[in-house]
Amino acid sequence: MSSTQVGRLALPNGRSLSRMAYGVWRLSETQDCTVNANLARIDACLAQGITTFDHADIYGNYSCEDLFGQAIKARPSLKDQIEIVTKTDIMLLSDKWPDTRVKHYDTSPAHVTASVDRSLSRIGVDVIDLLLIHRPDPLMDARALGTCLDNLIDSGKLRGVGVSNFMPWDTDLLQSCMKHRLQTNQIELSLLSTTPFTNGQLAHAQQHRMPVMAWSPLGGGRLLAQAHTPGTAAARLAPKLAELALAAGTDTTAVAMAWLMHHPAQILPVMGSNQPQRIARFGDATHVLMDRQTWYELYELANGHEVP
Numbered sequence: 001m002s003s004t005q006v007g008r009l010a011l012p013n014g015r016s017l018s019r020m021a022y023g024v025w026r027l028s029e030t031q032d033c034t035v036n037a038n039l040a041r042i043d044a045c046l047a048q049g050i051t052t053f054d055h056a057d058i059y060g061n062y063s064c065e066d067l068f069g070q071a072i073k074a075r076p077s078l079k080d081q082i083e084i085v086t087k088t089d090i091m092l093l094s095d096k097w098p099d100t101r102v103k104h105y106d107t108s109p110a111h112v113t114a115s116v117d118r119s120l121s122r123i124g125v126d127v128i129d130l131l132l133i134h135r136p137d138p139l140m141d142a143r144a145l146g147t148c149l150d151n152l153i154d155s156g157k158l159r160g161v162g163v164s165n166f167m168p169w170d171t172d173l174l175q176s177c178m179k180h181r182l183q184t185n186q187i188e189l190s191l192l193s194t195t196p197f198t199n200g201q202l203a204h205a206q207q208h209r210m211p212v213m214a215w216s217p218l219g220g221g222r223l224l225a226q227a228h229t230p231g232t233a234a235a236r237l238a239p240k241l242a243e244l245a246l247a248a249g250t251d252t253t254a255v256a257m258a259w260l261m262h263h264p265a266q267i268l269p270v271m272g273s274n275q276p277q278r279i280a281r282f283g284d285a286t287h288v289l290m291d292r293q294t295w296y297e298l299y300e301l302a303n304g305h306e307v308p
């Protein structure tokens with residue numbers, strides 16, 4: 001067991017997630033996606049106390065839940081050690097859905113209920129810890145969806161429900177039609193995506209005591225990949241991130257995660273690397289001390305200007 005333990009974040013329903021999560025979006029793109037390789041990735045997370053795994057029905061053209069489920073079937077004891085987050089409502093143009101002729105969102109009770117059943121079966125668990133509505137659906141019938149989600153919790157298929165990419169008004173609308181509380185909003189948030197600090201998403205989550213899950217916390221890798229690309233935020237940030245990483249005895253990824261985790265909105269980074277040596281260091285973020293002025297130095301480099 002690694003000495004790094006990332007800790008937990010309490011949800012409004014009294015349950016908890018690990019302080020960081022591992023996202024499986026890119027799992028099917030990895031070179032080594034055997035059951036043993038995926039078990040090794042899961043073990044590397046567990047060694048750091050990372051027990052929360054972020055899925056969506058659509059990941060890997062509807063294949064990633066299955067891939068992860070094969071690992072769980074190989075080691076059923078994992079079910080008691082992890083939390084499963086998954087999402088629904090995006091309908092991709094896919095060979096798996098031959099009747100879909102346009103990419104769209106579907107928050108109808110029929111689709112959401114069937115999607116939950118498919119996710120349970122693919123992952124091979126009896127209950128999903130958190131189901132997120134993946135994107136706001138302009139055709140969302142909030143009363144119908146809210147009742148459906150409440151029923152799915154009451155039936156024991158879901159432990160909790162949240163949203164993703166929702167603006168405060170979308171969240172309020174859905175919440176107003178539910179008896180159970182929404183648990184989180186999962187949004188794009190990183191040094192390369194700072195809009196939520198000022199557009200109300202983080203303020204709203206704090207007001208409602210909902211932790212925020214940050215997707216693409218490294219900007220999908222651009223924070224590292226563009227470090228030498230002139231004119232990019234990544235290039236502006238790179239020297240300062242490197243200096244802070246050196247001082248903390250870690251790498252720039254850890255500093256960038258510590259920057260997110262320092263914020264009082266209880267931001268939970270959903271990490272996307274599938275390389276075992278990178279996964280094994282996710283928890284280094286908890287070793288990095290971040291003070292107010294350092295936070296602002298990085299914020300201003302990210303935005304390309306001083307705060308007013």
Ligand SMILES: NC(=O)c1ccc[n+]([C@@H]2O[C@H](COP(=O)([O-])OP(=O)(O)OC[C@H]3O[C@@H](n4cnc5c(N)ncnc54)[C@H](OP(=O)(O)O)[C@@H]3O)[C@@H](O)[C@H]2O)c1
Binds near residue numbers: 022215219220221273
């Ligand atoms: N709710 C939503 O709408 C939504 C949308 C997108 C994603 N998500 C969730 O968020 C998770 C994370 O998203 P993400 O994968 O974009 O996260 P990310 O952590 O920002 O980016 C991961 C990517 O960065 C690369 N990377 C990591 N460290 C690197 C380094 N030191 N140098 C160069 N490249 C590096 C990884 O490649 P390697 O694998 O080679 O390390 C991987 O391709 C997803 O898995 C998914 O669960 C949710």
